[in-house]
Amino acid sequence: MFKTRMTELFGIKHPLMLAGMNWITDINLVTAVSNAGGLGIFATARCTPEEMRESIREIRKRTNNPFGVNVVLRYDSADKIKVAIEEKVPVLNYTLGKPWFVEQVHAYGGKVLGTTAVAKHAAKAAQLGCDAVVVTGHEAAAHGDKATSMVLIPVAASRVKVPVIAAGGIYDGRGLAAALALGAEGVSMGTRFMLTKECVLHDNFKNLCLAASEQDTIYDTKFDGMWGRALKSKGALEMQKIRFGFLERFQAGLKIRKVLNLSYGDFLAMGLKTAMAGDDGLSLWSQASQAVGAVRHMKAIYEGDMEKGFVFAGQNIGGIQDIPAVGEVVERIINEADRAIESLNKKRLS
Ligand SMILES: Cc1cc2nc3c(=O)[nH]c(=O)nc-3n(C[C@H](O)[C@H](O)[C@H](O)COP(=O)(O)O)c2cc1C
Incomplete structure (x- = not known):
């Protein structure tokens, strides 16, 4: 078990987050992760604001644990931000834009989580009032930038005071332990949670x-x-x-x-x-x-159109070899991280 600034900030059991993934992070996957003690994030890019509202209400029916929504600010998103605020979503995770809504979210006790792929942008997000930042390495599914997680995590962690959550390439407990060692307070995983029983992917x-x-x-x-x-x-x-x-x-x-x-x-x-x-x-x-x-x-x-279809996925597909239930993934990662840290300790000279 781990207690980090991420678990404290969001009031969750484990320092694990489901990365927002359009089409993929639906109500089922989000509530599976939140019920397993991580932070489920519902991606809203494909929704109308009203569908988003209904989904938030349904998520609340299926879990008492904290969850969040992911809003891509680059697209016309003001109505979705309004819905998130009206519904008092515990965590508002945004990407591709500036968080103009921080005060309104803080007013009801919510947290703002910025997602970036560049340390300078993470520092800007923290300066604008974000409570934590996700930094996404090059190896990630979808939109990582030039720096890999190995470099981006410590560089970002040295630049910002708010908790840094590492994304990109993480799929097991060794990855969690490594991210914590590099200065992160937890991890956000996309590809690993996409390859679970609860995920809608064909x-x-x-x-x-x-x-x-x-x-x-x-x-x-x-x-x-x-x-x-x-x-x-x-x-x-x-x-x-x-x-x-x-x-x-x-x-x-x-x-x-x-x-x-x-x-x-x-x-x-x-x-x-x-x-x-x-x-x-x-x-x-x-x-x-x-x-x-x-x-x-x-x-x-x-x-499942194998001719025309494509799916975003990270380099970590090379290490993922099964399709377990979300609860099993969470439990396994926490146990593996414990073991990874123990084994490191054994390597130290006393
Ligand atoms: C199918 C798919 C859809 C995604 N859609 C979004 C999205 O809508 N918004 C977003 O911020 N990131 C999106 N991402 C990126 C993830 O949030 C995350 O950064 C990435 O999966 C982390 O890397 P990992 O897959 O190595 O864990 C998507 C990723 C995947 C695999």
Whole structure:
């Protein structure tokens, strides 16, 4: 068992967090992690604000333990932040933007958790009032930056006073022990929790992950316009090679409009707002490219489409060899970390 600034801050049993993953971290997975003593994070990028509200209420019915929501600020997100605040979500985890809502979250006793992949950005998030920061290493699924966890964790931990939570590459107790040794107060795991019984990911892709080695990921901008890491699969390799035509972008845009349940007017307004968001803005063309990525991601996750689908995954797929229940993952990691620390102690000269 571990007591760290992360467990104290969030009031959780173990210093483990489910990384927010769009499509993947649904109510089932979130409540499984929170009920196992970690911090479940519900990703909201695919939801309308009302769906988000309903999901938060459902999560509360299924667990009495703390949980959080993940909001990507780069997309039109003010309504989702409003819902999170109205519903008094215990932890508001944001990424890709600035946390303009810190005071409002603190006013009801909530915590703000910034996710970054650069130590300088972690320092900025802490300066803006975040209670803790997640730092995401290069080896992570999806959007790590240039520095690997081995370097990013200690650099960030030396720069910020708030608790640092390490993400990227961690999948077992040795990883937890190493992250704690490097200055983190706990870990956030995406790929490990994605490969569990409770996760909605289609078996075709779960099995492909199990068969993969640590070399079998691709880091590219082709998946959603940002540098990101995905499992090497037929669909991912195709995405690397082709340039999407107008038709696929247009059709993908229409599909995402439907998923988000927006009118054509509201969908266009959202796109224009995102395009004009200053430094964080994204052209309509890039957004259409992201829509293609999102649709192909859905094809992998829900349909198991081995031809066109792709899924974000970290280098740690090379070490993950089974699909256990979430509770087993949590228990195993805590026990392994205990053993890893004991074995280190035995190596010390007295
Ligand atoms: C399928 C998938 C979807 C993801 N979606 C999001 C997201 O919506 N928001 C976010 O902040 N990070 C997202 N991520 C990144 C994770 O939050 C996290 O940074 C990453 O999984 C950590 O690395 P690991 O997989 O090595 O544990 C996603 C990752 C995966 C695998």
